[in-house]
Amino acid sequence: MELSIQLPKNFNEQTVRELLEQEWLVPRKVRHFLRTRKNVSINGEPALFHFxxxxxxxxxxxxxxxxxxxxxxxxxxxxxxxxxxxxxxxxILNKPIGMKTHLNQPNENDTLLNHLAAYLAPKNQVPYVVHRLDKETSGTILFAKNPFVLPILGRLLESKQIYRRYQAVISGQLNESMTIRKKIGRDRHDRRKRVIDERRGDVAVTHVDVESYDRKTNHTTIYCVLETGRTHQIRVHLTSIGHPIIGDPLYHPKPNGRLMLHAYELHLTHPFTGETIMAVAEPSLW
Incomplete structure (x- = not known):
């Protein structure tokens, strides 16, 4: 595999070693082989790590x-x-509802990862999962196309530099926007589910903006922005305040129809070009 990357306009001058280790997160073992094999060049000329x-x-x-x-x-x-x-x-793909993000068993072939692998095969590329969406959730999802960029995208996700905005329809009337800060842990009685667990759970933060309320259905339409990325985070947080998502098969007491949760927008700054990437998954829930 050969990669050629042009450094962006706002790049701060540094050594090859600093670039590979600190900016591009190349593993130590791989850096060692790049150096000993002399497999790094700058503008077509062989380069040493102190260049x-x-x-x-x-x-x-x-x-x-x-x-x-x-x-x-x-x-x-x-x-x-x-x-x-x-x-x-x-x-970045628009994931359909009812499809798993990735396989759990090696013989599976009907997950989004399998389908993307088929799409990339003619290009001699393989997909790598950066984050996931629940099977019942539709919308924007990001994959790496090579193992080199995978840890860089992972760092952007962990440092909250990837913006993800969701649409949802919930039961009842939510009167005002809010931020939900409640720790989430595993449900000891149902391995499929997550629960609020302030003592042993992981920190989870969801920002909720109210869009509209429908008196006829007693449903509220909202947007959610994730600050953290826990499993079932939006679903558990909204259930915890008494407003489960419509159609949620795990957390709504009377699920009906599809899970009304859609990853509508995903924004990030490209780690190599510095350009702003904005992806919107249409059609939306409304």
Whole structure:
């Protein structure tokens, strides 16, 4: 695998070593092989690790197969892939409702990861999961197209530099916007579910904005923005304040129809180009 990346305009001059270790998060073992094999070049010329790199430089890295072993993924159906954004390093899809993000068993072939693997196969690329959506949730989801960018996207996610905005329809009338800060842990009685657990749970923060209220149905339409990414976070948080999501098969006492939760928007700054990427998943819930 060979990657060539042009450093963006706002790039701060640093050494090759600093770039690989601190900016691009290349594992120590892989950095060692890049150095000993002399598999780094700047603007087409071989480069040592103490060489400086600056804005506009093209850095080329040559990897061997053993540096990043390729995972085996059964190929699915390319017709089930709806691309919202794509370049050489990452891809954003619109996930349909009722489809798992990734396989849990090696013989599965009907998850979004399988279908994306089939889409990328002609390009000799393999997808890598950055984050996931519940099977019942539709909308924007981000994948890496190579193992090199995967930890960089993971860092952006952990440092809250990937903006995710969800649409939802909930039971009852929610009168005002709010931020829900409640820790989430596993349900000891049902392995499928999560519960509020302030003592042993993980910190979880959800920002909720009220869009409208329908008196006829007694449903409130809202937007949610995640500050953290816990399993079932939005579903558990809204249930905890007495407003479960319509159609939720796990948390609504009377689920009816589809889970009314949709990952409507995903924004991020591209880690290599510095451009702002904005993906919107249409159609929306309303």
């Amino acid at each position: 400086p790199v600056k804005s506009g430089d093209v850095v080329t890295l040559q990897f061997e197969p053993e540096d990043y072993p390729i995972p085996a993924i059964l190929l699915g159906n390319t017709d089930k892939v709806n691309v919202l954004f794509e370049d050489d390093h990452l891809i």
